[in-house]
Amino acid sequence: MKRLTLYIFISIVFIQNVWAGWDSKVKKIQDKIVIIEYFEQIISFEAIVEKERAKKQITGIVVNDSGLIMTSSSIFKANLEFNSVFSMFGQAEKPTDIRVKLHNGNSLPAEFIGKDDDKELAFIRLNKPEGIKPLKFKDKSNLKLGSEVLIIQHLPEDFNYEFIVYPRRINSIISKPQKKYLCENNIKALSHFGLVLNEDGDAVGIINSEKRMPEISFDVPELAFNQPVEIVLYDMFSELVDDPPVFKEKDTARKKWLGIYMQPFDRKMAAYYKNDDLKGVLVNTIITDSPAENAGLLAGDIITAIDNVEVAAEKDSDLEEFRKLIREQKDSNVIFKVFRDTKLFDVKVELGATPISQYLADEVSNETLGLSVKELTQDIILAKQLDWEMEGVWVSKVERAGWVDVAGLSVGDLVLQINDKSVSNLDSVNECFQKIENEKPDYVSFFIKRDSGTQYLFVKTNFDEKMELDSNTN
Template identity: 25%
Template sequence: MRKNNFMLYGCLVLVGILVGSVLFVNPSAQAFWGDDKHVEQKKESKKIVIPQEQAITKVVDEVGPAVVSIITKKVKVSRDFFLNPVPRQVKGLGSGVIFDKKGYILTNNHVVAGAEAIKVILSDGRELQAKLVGNDPRSDLAVIKVDAKDLPVAPLGNSKQIDVGQLAIAIGSPYDVKFRNTVTTGVISAVNRTIRTKNGILENLIQTDASINPGNSGGPLLNSQGEVIGINTAIIGGSAQGIGFAIPINKAKKIVSDLIKYGKVKRPWLGIYGTDITEKLKNYYGLPVAKGVLIIQSVTDSPASKAGLSQGDIIIEVNREKIEGMEELKRIIKKQEIGDKLKLLVMDNNGGLTPVTVTLKEMPSK
């Protein structure tokens, strides 16, 4: 009997050893009992960086410091109960990008227009007073300047080389200065867009789905190489999402040069209001041609009026180049300089042709 008890005891000990060895060898059991020293150690997760993430972080590191917040003070006049004027000070917020070591900053005209004081906050926290160098309401661009040393500068790219679908990075100060240098990303959604804003019509814009919010205006739109390809300017409100617009940097380059040199943009001017001739318009008014520019009004004292152009005339050729509508006429005029002569071929309502030479003048600022 004692022998049987001894054998039973030995078997239990053996089973206990085997079970114990399983507990100490089995990782899941070790984890369960909390006896695994390796499980107690915090595992380090590897940071995997894909090429697009790498491009974005590189751009932000290199170009982000050149993006500034712009705070303006404007005076707006309202009326009290007795219709007396009551001036009040209003603060505005926008963004800008430093493009020259001399302290020149590119932004939107609507950010700084009418401002009594302009303050710039750099990415390093420095606050500087800025002065308006020049502004252009027609393109919604402006240049301001700060006096400071060791300023970071953003490289200007080539907006003619952008492709729909490529990466787009926007940096700015949405809603509040405490959100300055906010980065959003997306793609180039489309090019050559035209929109109507409360300040006028903007043409040939870049469309992007990178988030552009109030306060982002004037900030840069960048490509994956960290080059400025546009200046963020507008969003479509209401229920639309992911639809923002930027002024192509190539257009801005031409304007910036004039703003620094003259404080305004000098443009050649013909001085007409016109419309494209369509088949429908031709049939309705009995016009002799189906293509060209129909003059609706010739502005008083303009080059056009001084050359004898008047309402009802049809421009069908400019410098021996046939034109189909206003876009082609504007394209040709933009290539000219103030003082250049345009040779027009003009048709009257009876189909008679008359060559007319017009000397372009500087477009009035208003």
Template identity: 25%
Template sequence: MAVSRELPDFTALVAENGPAVVNISTKQTLSAAPSMRGFSLPELPDDSPLQDFFRHFFGEDGELPDDSIQSRSLGSGFIVSSDGYVLTNSHVVESADEIIVRTSDRREFVAKLIGTDKRSDIALLKVDGDGLPTARIGSSKDLLVGEWVLAIGSPFGFESSATAGIVSAKGRSLPSENYVPFIQTDVAINPGNSGGPLFNLDGEVIGVNSQIYSRTGGFMGLSFAIPIDVAMDVFNQLKTKGRVSRGWLGVLIQDVTRELAESFGMPQPRGALVAQVLPGSPAEAAGLQAGDVILSYNGRDVVTSSTLPPLVGETPVDAEASLRVLRRGEKVDLRVKIEELPDDEQVSSSAPGAPEEPSNRLGLVVRDLTSEQRQQMGIAMGGILVEAVDPGPADDAGLTPGDVILMLDNQLVENVAGFKRILDAIEPGRSVAVLVQRGEGRMFYAIKVPKS
């Protein structure tokens, strides 16, 4: 028999924590277009009908103002220390000339921007004040899916608005940011809520509301919050040194699909598949290879590829980390010295060149790469160019003309002859992994070798 439970009462939580939540308004002055600066009223006869028209836009002196546009935005935040440190989103205060923090008792402060971190979308502000009400900081590590949570903020400028819901999922990786394991909720979040706190039923902040998924611009049941553990790490770094450093491994990774798992002899899909090891990276120094599947990092299971970046990012720079990888069916333990994540990670591109005979088994027309092509594509050795894809297994797997095949069945492809030799040795009916470079990235594809 199901046990009935009462819905939670949020009144005490709102009364206790509301004073620590602030409204943030920003002002940005946008200059007039350079082509319009210095433009003055043309000389016209006094009785010209255009006189009134030009004076309406240019004023009596006939000069266009240099700074003619004021941009304003609204957001939320919360006070984390009684001496005036405030957390909010980076996108709330981006490019602002003036930041005003307004408390629930109608006091206003001009805030100083201490620092921002775009990768986590966290910004730290400082206002002059003593004895300010502060939010109690909790931890997002023990948060459970299905748990009740409450948001307080200023949606559409309506200050001190409270909305409630449950945790829908944890550890979400969004396309815009791989280093934040977002908390997904169904709490109603709208423009103006950004930067506000997400509370648990104990009245502790467990997240910072950051963004929503919407096809209309309004709330559609999918909200994402930055875990408070991530936000407080950023807070401490911005407060002490004004910038944020993150750990860097130096690999391009992808999920292990069911077909790829079969090709690697894995009972089920799991881990992060290494598609490329960046030159000069900690991963290269540690001996990681393309085709390795990272199963654990510092003893913590890597369930999907999105699990890995936050784990690496939170690792202190110059610290050693342990990796367990699956390499050609064998588990291998590696040690890697983590370096600081660089501002930009670039990978090279690809280009074409005289076709060879198609592979009858996969339906590929391939050819060798010239040394000049390898240099242009950043390929140290080996690789063959896909000239055409006929209907068949390769086409079904998603290979396209212009792809460069670097590995087949965990073996480096040196040239067309080597590719055919590897392919001929694969028993019919088996799925194999193919490492492909396409454009600026590398990815594994699973191809099922036909039986006839």
């Protein structure tokens, strides 16, 4: 009899689950999925003071009791760290006037907390959480090829920002270098961010794949349309939820850095080195003043292990794994096993913090002359083919038809001297600007480097007219 009760009980639970369709699954989580409204500064290289901004929306998920909300890092597009690719988004600004629209129609203010560029996730926090319960992700998920999942996103304004819920199956599982779950994707939602539930209605992960343009090449590019979407499981970001990254301008904690360029070391290479079993990562470039140089690594070295963890790169995607391993090291002091000149030996390396990108670089502006300059960062040094150790400042903005623009100064020019005074940092630039404001000369000279040569530009000023304009407006 007892057994029969148990059977009945089990079957009721089972039937309930089957009966519990999408509706009830969505009801369970609907107040935890929110729309984040924010303003993005419209960046122009031609205006010193930014005035225009665009209103944007993106889906977010409430992930803890204190009102922490997780979303895509596209909310703040700047690449904060130097990663060898020169990015236009170096100029992006932090999102402002953030408001969170809840399912019940309430709209609450929130602030930006921080982001992780590697994981492409950002966090904001409600100023007053007001007892909103967070979404709990399931620790372990057991997704297999063909498993059904339910994806929840918002629709755009035309559809009144309603939820859109659709089932997908895991169409492909990529095993290397990192396990990836892919499914087909053809819904144009409010944003590319969304929640993923498993068959039982448990939150198991997110989708967060912004469609990227394929790498530019002379081959006919395969268009990025109809690319599968990746399901990012909870264990990939659980640490961030527990300890979210905090953006503090230049003091933002940065990931570990070695300071090399590398390439795969494949079986053919191993055969060339007459060492068929040798596996590793081939170092081809050492950045000056980097942890790699300080540790004595050389171009041509083959790194075979880090703290006894073997590393091997047969192809480009394997290099990503190596990069991740370095970036996510907890301890700065690591021991590399290196193959050089037929010998294997240990090298002590003290990893540093990844250099900042131009976004985090300090900037000095002068509205009178109509320009902004920034201190040199590694990404600009690379883009302009300067010496790695070079110090200096470069023109980051030029006010359209402003004084320096008329004289021919362009964004990207490296400023070497102002009024015959050498400038190698922002302090010296500030001094020069101060002096110009005080002395009001008729002409200001800029000695610059552009491409492979240097040249002088003479900027005609017009302080008289400026003073007239200023007094009129006052």
